[in-house]
Amino acid sequence: MTSAFVLVFLRDLHVARRIGGSATMGVVFFLSLVTIVPFAVGPDPDLLARIGPAILWIAALLSSLLGLDRLFQADAEDGSLDQFHLAHTPLELAVLAKCAAHWTTSSLPLVVAAPVLGLMLQQDGAALLGVVATLAAGTPALTLIGAIGAAATVTLRRGGLLMALLALPLTIPVLIFGVAAASAAADATTPFAAPFAILCALSLISLALCPFAAAAALRQL
Amino acid sequence: MREPVTTAARPHADMKPALRLRVESLCVERGGRRIITNASFGLAGGEALAVTGPNGAGKSTLLRALAGLLPIEAGTIVLEGAAESEVAPQAHYLAHADGLKAQLTVAENLEFWARYLALGDDARSLPIDAALDRLALGALADAPVAYLSAGQKRRAALARLLVAYRPLWLLDEPLTALDAASRGRFSEAMRDHCALGGVVVAATHEPLGLAGASFLALGKTPAESLS
Secondary structure (H helix, E strand, O other): OHHHHHHHHHHHHHHHHHHOOHHHHHHHHHHHHHHHHHHHHOOOHHHHHHHHHHHHHHHHHHHHHOOOOHHHHHHHHHOHHHHHHHOOOOHHHHHHHHHHHHHHHHHHHHHHHHHHHHHHOOOOHHHHHHHHHHHHHHHHHHHHHHHHHHHHOOOOOOHHHHHHHHHHHHHHHHHHHHHHHHHHHHOOOOOOHHHHHHHHHHHHHHHHHHHHHHHHHHHOO | OOOOOOOOOOOOOOOOOOOEEEEEEEEEEEOOEEEEEEEEEEEEOOOEEEEEOOOOOOHHHHHHHHOOOOOOOEEEEEEEOOOOOOOHHHEEEEOOOOOOOOOOEHHHHHHHHHHHHOOOOOOOOOOHHHHHHHOOOHHHOOOEHHHOOHHHHHHHHHHHHHHOOOOEEEEEOOOOOOOHHHHHHHHHHHHHHHHOOOEEEEEOOOOOOOOOOEEEEOOOOHHHHHO
16 A cells, blocks of 8 residues: 555656656746745835745745646546556545655745745745745645645646636635744744644645545546 | 467466456446446456447447446446456556556556556566567667657557456457557457456457457447437
């Protein structure tokens, strides 16, 4: 069972590496969003410091949805998805492995890039740490929730927009508690632990539920 | 009729579990239309069935339903004598989409499916290089699938059936894009599979090269049956 998970995970990493660009695409999109914000809201350091965590989180949310529509579509097109249905291994496990590989190739680079981009938004040491910690804890939930949308729209040619529309409302709680925890890390007066614990809980709930929901959607093709 | 399997290729050819695929009054609907009505047939281990019929007669639908990829409206599909009662994990399904990742090499693709689809350690599964040699793909083992021609991709997909033994082969137009020599090799692989006690169900417009295969003719197209 574990080995089947590792098999699918490594295969998807391998394919992503051969295609190339999946990490760069997300990070460049992340970078462009964060870069244009100071131009739009004005170069006021205090304002940027205050809204920085929110900007980073919104940018990470949008970047992590980028490319998520291809999560199952590529497999559906080349027939691999039919084979996953026929395998001994539950489809849920394959879904989970694919999500893990997708997170590693497209969301992990965002977490790594966040402190560098945080500097552009006037974030100090504690705030940077807060943003990295909340993104690391919260982005798995974004990928897993997005997987439900990706599974539901797998047969649609231009399913990307519909996928985002389906997934975005479900990611709102993650965004709220992610930003709350990241802002609390910057500001010593508000507690960090409570929103961060809820954020972790949201990720764990997604981990427990989303593979089943996505697999159920894939079975309905 | 069937040639004995060479023991060098399959040293375990004498292992023949008594297998039986039984399909009774199977009805399948797709998009609100009944595509398959009361299809019934039985196949014992070692037998092959060629499903024929005009385009749109429901050949692909029948195979997808057998593989468990489509919900069935009524009827039963049972594989008796197999390791477990469920059909899907006992079946190989080969259709027009070949399940190969264009970015990976032929050997990497097969390695993945061999490990993912194999039912435990079955001695009837061929090693990857042996399977590739049987389909004359040995020289292309390290080529990315994106570089292969349609016929070569098809052969790589067929090799998947050899590297992970599963008793039931569900083949949708397996001979598409294959040249005469490859068709011969594939017919031989099917004969071997039958000799190992497996069952082959193939939807086809062309002769499969299987002596003793029975036929199931699917009738009218849905458009005709509506009128």
